[in-house]
Amino acid sequence: MITSLRRLCHAVAQLCLAVAGFGAALLAILVSYTVFMRWVVGAPPHWAEELPQLVLVWMSLLAAVACTYRRSHLSAGLMPMIVSSVSAQRLITRVMDVLLLAMFLLLAKAGWDLAWLTMSQTTTALQIPAGVTYMAVPVGCIGMALMQVELLLAQEKRS
Template sequence: MAATGAAVLAALVAYTVFMRWVVGKPPHWAEELPQLILVWTTLLAAIACTRHRSHLNAGLLPLLVHSPGARRALGRVTDLVLLLMLLVLAKAGWELAMLTMAQTTTALQMPAGIVYLAVPVSCLGMALMQLEHLFTRGDTP
């Protein structure tokens, strides 16, 4: 999914550059559409990163906590805190999306809330991944 979004984004930017510098007439959506695709692609890709635990981390936990049991317990607590924060962020994102749904974007004339809707959608997806982490018995970082 992330690769498809990046490919579409690259194609749109290349087309926009061609139209602006070769043809001399950039498309009216040259700013908004790539921005919309970038936001949605990035936030949806964060769900996959959460699933695979591939987000950046400092890697200090194994240096500070030597007991595997304590690391697992601390990992569970971390997963729970992340789950709660993602749910709070999803609620705030939903409220912002609904607040801006009546406004339209300048070039695409679509509801502005569509851009902000990426936040609750991705946060709920990441929250589901955190739930999976909480209820599986595998080692947590």
């Protein structure tokens, strides 16, 4: 079971990283086009603020899933300097992982509620449901929660 979960998490993290990478490239193109249109042509596109914002939000939260999988977010490497006991470091890491899992699930629920609350509203320029932007929160948080579950189970197996 743990092997299947590990494979699933790896595949999800790779997919999220690929989509986020595509989003970063798309964001660069959108912003460059917008700057060109605004300053050279003198006619910015009507979606100049909304579309890059939408791409940025989704890209950031999908990239956070890959960071959670790699355990590379919010890590400054200070714990070994502050806590010398290896067993205390493991305990603190485990407590932190449980708290992060709880936080991700709470944020996913709040993001889901907000996304559905705003699905009937449309954005000004793109005329798409406003909830599409907010839906990045539950999608990203569920992905990060999945990665946390895998980390916790991997720690359990090692202990």
